[in-house]
Amino acid sequence: MPKTAKLALEDGTVYEGYAIGAEGEVTGEAVFNTAMTGYQEILTDPSYRGQIVTMTYPEIGNYGINAIDVEHEAPSLSGFIVRADSRIFSNYRADGDLQSYLQKHNIIGLSGIDTRALVRRIRTAGAMRAVLSTTDLSDESLVNKAKESLSMVGRDLVREVMPTKAIAWNQKLDDWTEAEVGRHSRTNSAAHVVCMDFGMKWNIPRHFASRGNQVTIVPGDMSAEEIMKQNPDGVFLSNGPGDPEPLEYAQNTIRELLGQVPVFGICLGHQLLSLACGAKTFKLKFGHRGVNQPVFDIETGKVEITTQNHGFAVDEKSLPDCLEVTHRNLNDDTVAGVRHREHVAFGVQYHPEAASGPHDSHYLFERFAQKIAK
Structure with a gap:
């Protein structure tokens, strides 16, 4: 049975799905990326420090993970959100799967939510502070944590x-x-x-x-x-x-x-x-x-x-x-x-x-x- 995970935005919106990757809780700015491919490069781009990244393309992980396409020694982002995480990968260069990679680098992931709805909310209201958790599943508690988390503005990341x-x-x-x-x-x-x-x-x-x-x-x-x-x-x-x-x-x-x-x-x-x-x-x-x-x-x-x-x-x-x-x-x-x-x-x-x-x-x-x- 997949473990439940939740994403809460500072505007009070909460999305429930299932956890992929590591367990725990992180805060960050909720943003999205429109690329259809390149999820490994996105995961390892240090520019995403302090952010919870949503992929707009619905299926992520289908070509696996390899040791060549990394853009840094390890992921720097706070969290990773997808509509569907592919458990089967097919690529001659792949040497592992997405979920194992997230677990290895202690990255909390969320799958199974309507990413279209999430992206539309971000486009309408703007990038927002958020919390992603597999441990605290109280909507009220999570929203309060999102509101109290640090802003990107003025921080030296x-x-x-x-x-x-x-x-x-x-x-x-x-x-x-x-x-x-x-x-x-x-x-x-x-x-x-x-x-x-x-x-x-x-x-x-x-x-x-x-x-x-x-x-x-x-x-x-x-x-x-x-x-x-x-x-x-x-x-x-x-x-x-x-x-x-x-x-x-x-x-x-x-x-x-x-x-x-x-x-x-x-x-x-x-x-x-x-x-x-x-x-x-x-x-x-x-x-x-x-x-x-x-x-x-x-x-x-x-x-x-x-x-x-x-x-x-x-x-x-x-x-x-x-x-x-x-x-x-x-x-x-x-x-x-x-x-x-x-x-x-x-x-x-x-x-x-x-x-x-x-x-x-x-x-x-x-x-x-x-x-x-x-």
């Missing part, structure tokens, strides 16, 4: 997922041909990229390494002085969880780096670059999370389909004169990319490394490569 020391990165993409590696290696000429890790997905340094770069990953709170001692040809600002505004240490470092070395930021890194230049950010109603987000490249006039995962965005009205908008999200016209007018620095509010997702935006790595090539 990066401290919980960033590394504690610098490391050299050598792992490459496993699906590149020798011709691709050779072509991109010539472009980069072994330029040294220092990645400020705020909760970075591993497919990002894989892209740099596959292009022939020397890659060093450093903690997101490393000072500009210490970063420059690494003799970088370019500095990359990674994705990461939560509200960017409390991360003043990162903003100060980026501000000092501007003009010394080319800078490229993705997602949270894009927000931090904008904040360092004097812009402001704001919390989106329910965020952008999926692999089908259309973005308009203002310079080329092309539309690219992108992978996105963020709950905050750059406020265009607050942009200083030194920044210009380069990309726009076509769903809501929010800023999806900026470029510095004086220094070699740019960022995008999406994931060109696309793990999982489309490959439309790989050109951004090439653009950065041209700026840092020796």
Whole structure:
């Protein structure tokens, strides 16, 4: 007999289903992701720290879990919700099932609820504080716990997922041909990229390494002085969880780096670059999370389909004169990319490394490569 589990939102809504994965109780922000595939990459994306993630696609787990497609050493999210968890998996690369993976990493999951109703409520009311429990099944108690839980706004979640020391990165993409590696290696000429890790997905340094770069990953709170001692040809600002505004240490470092070395930021890194230049950010109603987000490249006039995962965005009205908008999200016209007018620095509010997702935006790595090539 499956064990009962419940999700309660701060607005008083309660959903009852059955538990998958670990047992216990967690709080977090209830959000959703519209991707049909890539659940393993979503589970291991550190940007989901502090969040309970709902998959909109109805059946999750059908192709199992493998040791190759992880985006970090372990899941960082608070909880995982699906309509139906497939107990049978079929994929030649799979070496385990979803439920066992959740149990191994102590992630509480919920299955068997109407995820369409949950997503519709989040889209209407916005992302909300929530509690997911297999131990406390009192609706009143759970709703009170959700109301008393911490908000995403103003919290420094990066401290919980960033590394504690610098490391050299050598792992490459496993699906590149020798011709691709050779072509991109010539472009980069072994330029040294220092990645400020705020909760970075591993497919990002894989892209740099596959292009022939020397890659060093450093903690997101490393000072500009210490970063420059690494003799970088370019500095990359990674994705990461939560509200960017409390991360003043990162903003100060980026501000000092501007003009010394080319800078490229993705997602949270894009927000931090904008904040360092004097812009402001704001919390989106329910965020952008999926692999089908259309973005308009203002310079080329092309539309690219992108992978996105963020709950905050750059406020265009607050942009200083030194920044210009380069990309726009076509769903809501929010800023999806900026470029510095004086220094070699740019960022995008999406994931060109696309793990999982489309490959439309790989050109951004090439653009950065041209700026840092020796």
